[in-house]
Amino acid sequence: MSVNRIIMAAASVTADDYLSHSLKSGQVSCLLLGEDDPLPSSFTDTTSKTTLNTYGNVTTSATKYKTGSRSLSFPGGNAWLSSQTASSFTFPGDFSILFWIYPTTLSGILMDFRKKGTEYSNNITLFRSSGYVTLYIDHGYRIGSISPVPVNEWTHVALIRNSGVITMYINGVSQGTYAMTAYLAPADSTRPLIGGNGFYTTYFGDSFTGYLDEFVVLPFTALDLTPLTLI
Numbered sequence: 563m564s565v566n567r568i569i570m571a572a573a574s575v576t577a578d579d580y581l582s583h584s585l586k587s588g589q590v591s592c593l594l595l596g597e598d599d600p601l602p603s604s605f606t607d608t609t610s611k612t613t614l615n616t617y618g619n620v621t622t623s624a625t626k627y628k629t630g631s632r633s634l635s636f637p638g639g640n641a642w643l644s645s646q647t648a649s650s651f652t653f654p655g656d657f658s659i660l661f662w663i664y665p666t667t668l669s670g671i672l673m674d675f676r677k678k679g680t681e682y683s684n685n686i687t688l689f690r691s692s693g694y695v696t697l698y699i700d701h702g703y704r705i706g707s708i709s710p711v712p713v714n715e716w717t718h719v720a721l722i723r724n725s726g727v728i729t730m731y732i733n734g735v736s737q738g739t740y741a742m743t744a745y746l747a748p749a750d751s752t753r754p755l756i757g758g759n760g761f762y763t764t765y766f767g768d769s770f771t772g773y774l775d776e777f778v779v780l781p782f783t784a785l786d787l788t789p790l791t792l793i
Contacts, residue, residue, distance in 0.1 A: 591650040594643075594661075594756075594777035596622045596634035604646075612779075613646040617758070618769075628662040628716050628775040638667065638771030642758025650779055651675065651754055652747040653723065658784040659688075660720040661777040663770075665713050668693045670770035672719070674760035677749035681761055684746045686754070688721060689768070695719060697730055697740065704740040705730045713772075724783040 593608040601622050604615050618641025620634065627633035636642070645651060663672065669692065675685035687698040693710025696703055711717045711732065720731040726743040729736050748754050756777070759768035 589780065589782070590778065591781050592645075592647075592777070592779035594634060594774070595630055596627065596632050596775055597630055598622055599624070599632060601634075611647065612650040614756075615644045615646060615752075617642050617644060620757070623773055626664055626773045628664070630775075633662075633664070633773045633775035634777075635773055636670075636757045636770045638670065638769050641769055643756040644752050644758075645748070645754055645756070646752060648748040648751050648753060652745075653781065654745050656723050656725070656781075656783040657746070658720065658722045658780040658782065659778070660718070660722075660780075660784060662716050662718050662775040663711070663772060664716050664775075665690060665711065665770070665772035667771040668710070668713060669768075670772075671755070671757065671759050671768045672770055673754050673756055674758065675746075675748045675754045676760040677753055678761065680749055682749055684744050685749050685760075686721070686746060687760075688719075690770075695730070695732065695737070697721065697728070699728070699740065699746075700742055700744075704728075704742075705738040707732050707737045708735075716775075720784065722784055 590609050592612040595608055599622050601616060601620060606613050618639060619637050620641050620643060622632040623635040624632050669690050671689040673688045676687060683700045689696055690711060695707040695711055697705040718733050722729050726741060728740045728742055730738060753760050757770035
């Protein structure tokens with residue numbers, strides 16, 4: 563089995579898949595499964611490496627989930643998760659960010675490395691507008707999904723850098739690439755926001771509304787996104 567290869571896409575992936583077999587827990591930077599009930603105002607992820615704070619009424623849901631028995635539920639408005647461990651989202655080289663979303667509205671920010679009133683070229687912002695998923699980085703809109711991501715349906719989203727090229731995948735299908743070798747990092751120690759606007763934290767209309775499950779950050783490339791066994 564190859565340590566640096568994961569097959570992910572449109573079938574169930576469990577916590578055991580991330581924490582056993584070829585992918586050991588020591589190689590995962592952040593893993594959010596949404597299984598806590600209730601969700602504490604401050605908590606650590608499944609790997610115990612990343613601390614996050616909840617803002618607004620981010621909870622967990624037992625009615626909508628992709629795997630396990632619960633997911634993270636985002637009501638929109640003034641609600642998001644704020645990482646307190648920027649090092650988990652700091653990428654000098656290859657990385658992978660993978661997660662499932664079940665949006666209930668057409669727009670909203672999924673993840674934002676910017677801080678209030680400030681953005682740097684190495685800040686990642688991933689958002690939906692009119693259903694389309696877009697990567698904003700290096701002060702520009704760099705990759706957009708080929709078609710809108712539907713509401714009220716689970717969709718797998720992945721952002722991966724391999725040898726200086728960032729690729730965005732929707733359900734395992736490449737949506738485009740952007741060449742960028744720069745060191746990527748959150749703008750400060752309270753970023754990224756997951757589900758919220760890091761730049762305009764008082765503009766609540768940008769918050770994600772829906773459900774998020776199996777949020778994974780890896781400090782290497784997930785080389786294969788076509789379904790669905792660890793190799």
